[in-house]
Amino acid sequence: MPFRKTDSKGLYLEVFPNGSKLWRYKFRIAGKEKRMALGAWPDISLADARKRRDVARLKVLDGNDPTLERKRAKRLARMNAGNSFKSVAEDFIKVRMENSGKAPATIRKARWYVSLLVPSIGARPINDIEPIEVLEALKKIERKGHRESANRTRALASRVFRHGIVCALCKSDPAAHLGDALASPVVTHRAAILDPIKFGQLLRDIDEYTGTPLVRIAMQILPHIMTRPGEMRLGKWSEIDWGQKIWNIPAERTKLRRLHAVPLSEQVMLLLRELHCHTGGFEKMFPAQQSHLKYMSENSINQALRRMGYGPDLVTAHGFRSTASTFLNESGKWHPDAIERSLAHGDSNAIRGIYNRGNYWDERVQMAQWWSDYLDELRSGRKIVIGDFAKG
Structure with a gap:
């Protein structure tokens, strides 16, 4: 059985059979005797125990129960821990x-x-x-x-x-x-080549790329389809509708969280067939070189561009979209909304976006083929400048 060694003013040390010792403070409030633990000895010395007793004793003299205050503090701590x-x-x-x-x-x-x-x-x-x-x-x-x-x-x-x-x-x-x-962030735009002749040279350099075939084909496809690099890189063969010539990119992979159907030109279909020879037996269109269970690295295209001598201040994989947007808009041949739909952009005008529900599909199909044909002309070295677009 435990026994006590009393001190003064209600403080005592309770000694247990296993040798452990606990300081306690005994007090009466509202006619009822209560006890309050003050800590274990020797972690809490006699001097510390007396200080704790004195703090609790003052609360009792003011008519407050220190044990109830302690319980409230513990409940508050638990509540605050859940509300951190x-x-x-x-x-x-x-x-x-x-x-x-x-x-x-x-x-x-x-x-x-x-x-x-x-x-x-x-x-x-x-x-x-x-x-x-x-x-x-x-x-x-x-x-x-x-x-x-x-x-x-x-x-x-x-x-x-x-x-x-x-x-x-x-x-x-x-x-x-x-x-x-806070300081305003420094605005940086993704680098893109907006000169038709220089872009044609880039397309020729991509064709001559001596790295892995998958990265080369990815760089060849990306300028045509105008998707975000990640939307293409994470593609699966099940998303390709070969008969309708459509790439159905699922909503969960798009920025706007909605299905994005991409019309595929004849040039892109040929590139996809070449790619299928390399990865058609896998689920992923662009698997990692080390394992077909993983996707190609998100930096693969940009790293390839750097090896070809195109620095980050000149062109990026994402910059292909800026090139397409600029050239297509300046051609004057296509409705701006059709271009925006092809780029899977949201409408910056909220009211206009509510009522403009058409997806311009037929025009997008024609535009996809025209765009690929134009890229072929640039690749061939024909010197087409922006002013020539409307004449094509």
Whole structure:
């Protein structure tokens, strides 16, 4: 049986049969005797135990029960742990992004932005976070030269706080007005060749590329189809409708989260048949060189362009889209909306986007073939300048 060694003013040391010792404070409140644990000896010395007793004793003299205050503090700590910025951010990503079908890449980026804030405010109860705390966390990112990341992280944090407001976990968004306190990101445009003669030389250089056949064919196809590099690189053979000459890119792989049908010209069909000779036995159209179970690296095309002598300030894989958009618009032959549909762009005018439901399919089919024919003319070395477009 345990026994006690008393000190004074209700403090005693309880000694257990196994040798452990625990400081306790005995007091009466509302006529009822109660006990409060103050910590184990020798971790808590006699002097420390007396200090803790004195703090609790003052609360009792004021008519407060220190054991109830301790229980409330523990409940608050548990509640705050579940309402930390990190936990609310995780709930936001799950409810507002994963359940809404956002692209895996978008979700990974959101988690990365949250990870930048976790060291500073991740464990803080979301309702207690002040604007200065968020700003200090963002300034750490900015001081590393990552201006755009700082601004995007602020935007993501603001969405997390607004999610917390909706869930009644916080009352305000301390990140809402911090944008003016951050340096504006340096705007960089994806490099693209907008001179027809120079682009023709690039097409010839691509044909002469001596690297892996898959990368060469990818570089040959991409200028024709006007998709984003990732939409092409992650393609599967099941998406190709050989009879209708259409590449159906599923919604989950597009930026606008909607199916994007790409009309395929005769030139692209020939390139796909060549590609099929290399990877037709696999699910993936552009598998990795080491394993057909993985996709070709997202940097493969840009690295190939660099090896060919085209620096990042001159051209990028994504820049092929800018080239197509510029040349097609300046040709004057095609409706701007047909071009935008081919590029899988959203409509910048919200009202116009609601009513403009046509996908210009017939015109897009004609445009795809015309565009491939024009690329062939550039490749052949025919000196066509922008002014010649409307005459073709």
